[in-house]
Amino acid sequence: MKTYFDAISKIEYEGPKSENPLAFRHYDKDKLVMGKRLEEHLRFAVCYWHNFCWEGKDIFGLGTGTMNRPWHQPGDEMEMARMKMDAAFDFMAKLGAPYWCWHDYDIAPEGATIKESRNNFAAMLDVAEQKMAETGVKLLWGTANAFSNPRYMCGAATNPNPEVFAYAASQVQNAMAATHRLGGANYVLWGGREGYQNLMNTDLKRESEQLGRFLQMVVEYKHAIGFKGTILLEPKPQEPTKHQYDYDSATVFGFLQRFGLEKEIKVNIEVNHATLAGHSFHHEIATAASLGILGSVDANRGDYQNGWDTDQFPNSVDEMILPCYEIIKAGGFTTGGFNFDTKLRRESIDPDDMFHGHIGAMDTLALAYTKAADLYESGELQKVIENRYSGWNSELGEKILSGGINLKDLSQWAVDNDIDPKPQSGKQEYLENLVNRFIHK
Amino acid sequence: MKTYFDAISKIEYEGPKSENPLAFRHYDKDKLVMGKRLEEHLRFAVCYWHNFCWEGKDIFGLGTGTMNRPWHQPGDEMEMARMKMDAAFDFMAKLGAPYWCWHDYDIAPEGATIKESRNNFAAMLDVAEQKMAETGVKLLWGTANAFSNPRYMCGAATNPNPEVFAYAASQVQNAMAATHRLGGANYVLWGGREGYQNLMNTDLKRESEQLGRFLQMVVEYKHAIGFKGTILLEPKPQEPTKHQYDYDSATVFGFLQRFGLEKEIKVNIEVNHATLAGHSFHHEIATAASLGILGSVDANRGDYQNGWDTDQFPNSVDEMILPCYEIIKAGGFTTGGFNFDTKLRRESIDPDDMFHGHIGAMDTLALAYTKAADLYESGELQKVIENRYSGWNSELGEKILSGGINLKDLSQWAVDNDIDPKPQSGKQEYLENLVNRFIHK
C-alpha cells in the first residue's frame, strides 16, 4: 500500500558515528540498561493528534495550514480518516516506536450526532485494531477530545450545563471502552477547558465538585469493566483557558486527596506544561514521584523565550538526564512511557521532517536515560543525599519525626544545650560537575 | 518623646476633595459599610520588618543602604532597638492603623546564643507591651525569622540537620508564646528557606515529612497554651530559594491534607507572591476561599515587568476590587486583616515617604472594599452566577452530583436522547463593564 511516507525506509540503529540523518545514532532498542532492554525502559509512543491531525495553522488559527497532507484535502471524511491511518501506521512501523496514543476524534471524524460520531469511531477502531495486529504497535493510552467542539468552550465536566457534563461522559465512557478493547496501558484525561477565563462568572467550588464527581465516575467505570491500566490526569497551568484546574502535580495531588482519589489516579507530566507552570520538568517529575503519583510523560518541551505551548521535540540531554534519573530512582515506568505529544515546527513541511523530529527525540532520550542509569548505578548522588541527611538517623532526628517530643520540650532542649548548629555547604557546583561527568565521558 | 517622625502630625480623614498628601481621602475608619465600621472590616496592620528594619540596600545587598535611619547607626543594639520601637509606635499611632506585625528579630537583636537572643526578645516584649497599651495598637500576628541566619541557609524545619529543626522550634515556640502574651490574632509561618536550590542534593519526600511534623507540633502547641488565634502559612513560589514548598494556596492545601492539618491551618496570601506564582491575586483569594483556608492578606504588590518580590504598596482600585469582593463573599476577615508587608522604593528616603506609602495603600483598599461591598449588595454578580449554573438544580444535575448515576448509564442516556447542548455566552466583557460601573460611578 502506498502512503505519504513511501519514500522513507525503516529507521535503523547505526551507532553514534553514523551521519545518516534517517538513522538512530543512540536509540539501540535492544541495548541492555540495568538488565532491561532500552525499548522496555523508554516505552516510546507516537501521538496521533499533532502528527497526523494538525494542519500547520499557527497560533492565530487563520488561513490555510502549511502541512498540506493528502488527508487534509476536501473529500469523504471517513476515506480521509483511513488514508490518515494508513500513513500513520506506516510512519509508526518505520520509526519503530512501540506505542501510539489517540483522542477519539483524532482517529475518526466527529459526526453530526452522538450516534454518528460513535459509528465513525467504531469503524475506525476496527481499522486500528487490524493495523495494530499487523504492525505490532501497541496502545500507550487513549483519551477523549472534550475540548475542541464549541459545546465545551466553557468546560466539559466543569460546564455550567449538566448536559455538557453528560455529553463528555458519553465520550469518555466510549473512549475508555475502546482503550480497554485495544489493550491500552493507560487512559488519560486532559482538562483543556476544565478551568476558567474569568472569575466573575465562575463558581470555583461548584466546578471543582463537578470535576471531582466526574473523576470518581471514571474510576468506578474502570473497575466495573476490569480495565487494569492506569487513569492519568495531565496537569497544565493555562492555555487555552486563563487558568486550568489541573495546574501542576502538587495541585492535582491536593485535588485528588480532596475527592479520595490519590490512590486511583496518577499524572501524565508534559515537559512544556511543567515550564509553563513555572517549574522545571525535573521538579514536576520529582514532585510526582515523591507523592506517589508519577504515571507517564509527554516529552515535548517548550521554548524558554515563548510563553505558550510550543510542543517541540526534546533535543537536550542536559535537560533530560536528571528527570530520567528520577524516573529510574522511582523504579522506572510501569504502565507509563515517553509519549511525544510533539508538533513539528510549522515550517517543517516535508514528510522526512516528521522522522527527523522523532529520531532526534528518541536519540536524545535514549542517551539521557542511559547516562542517567550510569549515574544511578554509580550511587554517587544517592551517597551525597544519604550523608547530607544522616543526622536524621540520630536519636534526636528519630524522636522528632516519630512524634516523640513536643514543641515546648524541643525548644527547651535547644535552650538548655545552647545549640549552635553550623551550616554545611550544599555543594551545588560540585554536583553539577558530577552530572556533567556522566554526560561527557 | 522625640522620634524620627516628629515633623509629621496624626493623619486625619479629610475626604476625596482634599489635596493634602498627608491626609486620608478615602479611608474614613468609622464609615459604616454593610453595617460595620471600615476599620473593623479592613483590619490594617503595619509590618515592622520592611518599614523599620530594612536599610535600603537593594537586591545586590552590597554597600550602604539608602535609608540611613537613626537606629541603623553603629551603637548599642538594644538601645537602637528601643529607638526603633519608639519611632515605630509613633508612626503607627500617627497613621492610625489598628494593628502591627513582627518577626522576633525585627524587634530585638539576635544575640550570640539562644539565651541572649531570648533575653533581648523578652526585654523588647516588655517595651512593646507597654507601647501597645499606650497607643492602643494591637497585634495582628507575630512570626519568627527562621531564614536570615546562615544556619538556616538550607532550611529550618526542612534542614538536613535536625539540630537546625530544633533551633527553629525554639524560636517558633518562643514567638508563639510572645504572640499569645501580646494578644495576637494570628501566628504566621513563612517558609522562606523551606524549599530547595537544587534537586540533586535534596530529598523531597523526607523534607516534606519534616515540615509536616513541624506544623503538627506547632498546632499541638497552640492548643496546649490555649492560643485562640489562627495559624497561618504564607505561600510563596520561590525567592530566595529556587523553589519554595508552600508554592501557592492549592499546593498548601494539598500539603495540609496530607498531614491532616487542613482544618487547623489557613493561608496568609500576599499579592506579590500570588503574581510570582503565575496567578492573579484574585485567583489566590478565590482559591483559598473555595477551599476554606482563607486567613489573612499581605497587601503588597509586585511589578508586572520585574520577576522578583518588589513588595510595593497597593495603588490600584481596579486590581483590588474583585479580591475584596471575594473576601466579602467569604464572610469577611475573622482573625485576619490587610497587612502591609510593603517596602518603600529604595529611593524614597524621607520620613514622610513612609506615610505616603501607607496612606495611599489604605485609601486604595478603603475605596476598593467600599465599592466591592456596593457590588456585593447589588447582587448583580451573584445573579449572573446563579443563572449560569441553574441547570445543575435540575433532576439530571442533582443525580450526577449525588452519585445517583454511573458513567455508563449517563453515557447511555446521552446517546439515547441524542443530546446536543448549545454553548451559552460567557459574557466576560459585559461583566468587566459591570464591575467598572461600580468603580466609576
Place this chain on the structure above:
Amino acid sequence: MKTYFDAISKIEYEGPKSENPLAFRHYDKDKLVMGKRLEEHLRFAVCYWHNFCWEGKDIFGLGTGTMNRPWHQPGDEMEMARMKMDAAFDFMAKLGAPYWCWHDYDIAPEGATIKESRNNFAAMLDVAEQKMAETGVKLLWGTANAFSNPRYMCGAATNPNPEVFAYAASQVQNAMAATHRLGGANYVLWGGREGYQNLMNTDLKRESEQLGRFLQMVVEYKHAIGFKGTILLEPKPQEPTKHQYDYDSATVFGFLQRFGLEKEIKVNIEVNHATLAGHSFHHEIATAASLGILGSVDANRGDYQNGWDTDQFPNSVDEMILPCYEIIKAGGFTTGGFNFDTKLRRESIDPDDMFHGHIGAMDTLALAYTKAADLYESGELQKVIENRYSGWNSELGEKILSGGINLKDLSQWAVDNDIDPKPQSGKQEYLENLVNRFIHK
C-alpha cells in the same frame, strides 16, 4: 438592510449614572477636553480582523470556531464578504467609532492567483468606499496580510526566496494604493513573520538588509503617489515567530536609523505587544515619544498571567491614565488614534458581546484620557520633574551637556572640590497617590 446586529440600536452617551449596558457612560464624544472634542482626541477605530474575520477558534486552531457568524458559513466567498461588510458597517455606525482599519484579505477573499486576489479586493474596495460615504466612517489605516498564507511561513520581506519578497511587495503596493484611495490617515506594516524560528537556518544580517530595503521601497512609493499619511511599523517581540525583528520601540528605532528611515516611519504601539516584550505600555509610549516616533496605538491589552497575545479590551483606567498623559504631553495624536485590535473572549458569542467589548473600551479610554488631561493641566507632575532636574540648568550642568568640559577636567574638578552630592528622595509613593487623586476625585 437586515444585518447580524439588527437587534441592537445606536449606542448613545447616557452619562455615568446609566445602568444601560448598551450605552456609553463616559465617552461623550462632543465633550471638550483641553479645547478639543473627545472624539478628535481619541480617534477610535474598529478593526476588521478580529471582529469580523476571526471564527472563534482558539490557540489550538482545531475544530469549529465558536462565533458562527452568518458569513462564516459555506457559500460564495464574495457574497460572504459583502454580507460581512454590511454587518461591519452596521456595527461601526451603531457604535459611533469614527474610524476603521483593515488588512487586504480581511475585506476580500484571497484568490487562487494574484490577479484574482486583486480583482476581489478591487470589488470590495468599491463596496467599502460606498459604505464609508454612507456612514461617515473614515479609514485610520490599511495594511496587507503578508503572513497567513503558507508562502509567508518563513517571512515576507525577510524570506529566503526573493519571489516571496516580490509577492509581498505586490500586496503592500496594492494595499497602500487602496489606503490612499480611501483617504487613510496611516499605512501600517506588521512584520508577523519577519523574524525567525531558529538561528541555525537564519542569516540575520541578510534578512535585516532585505527588510531595510523593503521599507525604503515603501517610503519611496508613499512619496511617489503623494500619500500624506504616516507609515507605521507595529512592534511585537514574538508570536507566531520565536523572535520578531520589530521587537519593541527601541529596537525599531535602532533599525530605522540603520536604514536612514527614522524621520519617515513611526510606530503603532500595541498594549499587549508591549507587555509581551517585558515592558509596560507606559514605557513603550514614553520611549517612542522620547525618540520622536510615536504614531498610533492598538489599545488591546494582554493578561498578565498568560504568555501569549490575548488581545483583550482595555478595561482599567489605572493602567491607561499615564500612557494617555504621555500622549497628551507629546501633543496628542496627529494621524494616529486608538484602534481596538481587540478580540472577544472566545466564549463571548452573542451579537451584543461585540458591543459590550467596544463600549467598555471606549468608556475606559474616555475616562483615562479626560483624567490624564486634568492631571496635565494641573501641571503637578511637570513641576516635580522640573524641580528634580533643575540642577542641570546650572553652569556645571550646561557645560557638561554642551561638551564644554572633558572627562579628565570634570574628574579633576570633582576631586579638587571634594564633592559629596547627597541623594534626594524619588517620592514614588507620593506620586502614585497624586495620580490616584486625579483618578478618584
Place this chain on the structure above:
Amino acid sequence: MKTYFDAISKIEYEGPKSENPLAFRHYDKDKLVMGKRLEEHLRFAVCYWHNFCWEGKDIFGLGTGTMNRPWHQPGDEMEMARMKMDAAFDFMAKLGAPYWCWHDYDIAPEGATIKESRNNFAAMLDVAEQKMAETGVKLLWGTANAFSNPRYMCGAATNPNPEVFAYAASQVQNAMAATHRLGGANYVLWGGREGYQNLMNTDLKRESEQLGRFLQMVVEYKHAIGFKGTILLEPKPQEPTKHQYDYDSATVFGFLQRFGLEKEIKVNIEVNHATLAGHSFHHEIATAASLGILGSVDANRGDYQNGWDTDQFPNSVDEMILPCYEIIKAGGFTTGGFNFDTKLRRESIDPDDMFHGHIGAMDTLALAYTKAADLYESGELQKVIENRYSGWNSELGEKILSGGINLKDLSQWAVDNDIDPKPQSGKQEYLENLVNRFIHK
C-alpha cells in the same frame, strides 16, 4: 604566603576520564583548535566582585552573609583588601585563568572622600600590578562601581543632579587610567542605575542625552590617553532598576547610533542578562555580531524558573555550543573573552566550591567551543544557509537589494508573471539533530 585557598593545589588538565573533581576534564589550554590554543580562543577571566567581595547575603540583603571569608571580618579595611588580594591571586594562579576583572571598589575600599578613595585605590593598584607580574594573570577589563553608593540611587550619568554625574566621571576617569596602566584589554561600563524606577518622576529624553554625552566623554578620553582596548557597554534589562536603558544589544545599538558611537563602543553580553531580557543568549550574540558590536561575554547564566539575576556558572554544553559557533563565525574574540561574573550558590560556602564552580564552567565552555569549532569546520550549517538564500544571488534578488527596482514595478512584475512561490521546509528538527551529532559523537 598562606591564603584562604592553601589546601588546594594547582588545577591540572587530566582528561575526560578523570574523576578528580579538582582537575579539568576538558579544558586543555594548549590544545590546538582551528590552529590556535584553546586558552587564546577562550580568554577566561575571573571576576573580583562576586568571587571575593560578595558576602553571601541573599536577595533580601539582611543578616549575616554565609561566606564568612577571613577578609569579611571586622578590621582595618586596607589590610583586609590586601588579604583578599592575596587570596584572589592565589586562586587565579591555581585555577589557571589567564585574566581577571574588577570594579574600582572591589579591590580597594571606598573612602570617606573622593581623595581617600583614590588613595586607597592607588595603593591597591600597586599591589595588583605586582601580583600580576608575579602570577602572569592579565587584566581583561576594569570598571567603576557607580551604583552601590546611595549617591547613585537615582543614576550616575543619568542622575537628576549634575554633581553626581561629575562624581561618576571622576571614578570612571580614574578606573580607565588604572585599566590603561595595568594593560587592560577592555574597559566596561555597566549602567546599573542608568534606568528608572518609575516614569512619573523621570525625563527619559533628558536622561538619554546625559548618558550619550557621558559616553562621548569616555570615548574622547580613551583616545586622549592612547588606550587601545575596547570600550564595552553591558546590556541588562532591569534589576535593580525597574527598567535599565541598556536593555539589550539591539537597544544599545540604537542608542549608540543616536550619539554617533556605533563604531566606538561594543557590548559585553551576559548570558543571564540576555534571558532576563526575554532573549536566548544565542540571540544576543548573533544580534550583536550581525550589528558589528560583539565585544566580550559574561558567561554566567540564570535559572529559567527564577526572574532575577542568579549569576550561575555555565554548565550546559547544549546551551553554549551555538553561541560559541556564532563567536567563531564572527572571527572569534579580539580584545574580549569569557569572563565569569558568576556567583556561587549562597549555600556553597567551602573554599573548594569556588574551584568547582570555575572548573565546571571552564570545562563546559572548552567542550562547547571545541565542538562548535568542529561544526564550523564541517561547513554543514553554512551550506544549509547558503542554499536556503541562494535565490538572492539571482538577477531578481540583486536588483531588489541594490535598489534597481521600485515597489510599483516589482509589484507589477509579480502580477504580470502571476508568481506563486512555494514554501520550502525550514528543517529545524533536522538541524537540531545535526548540532546534536556534533555534541554527542
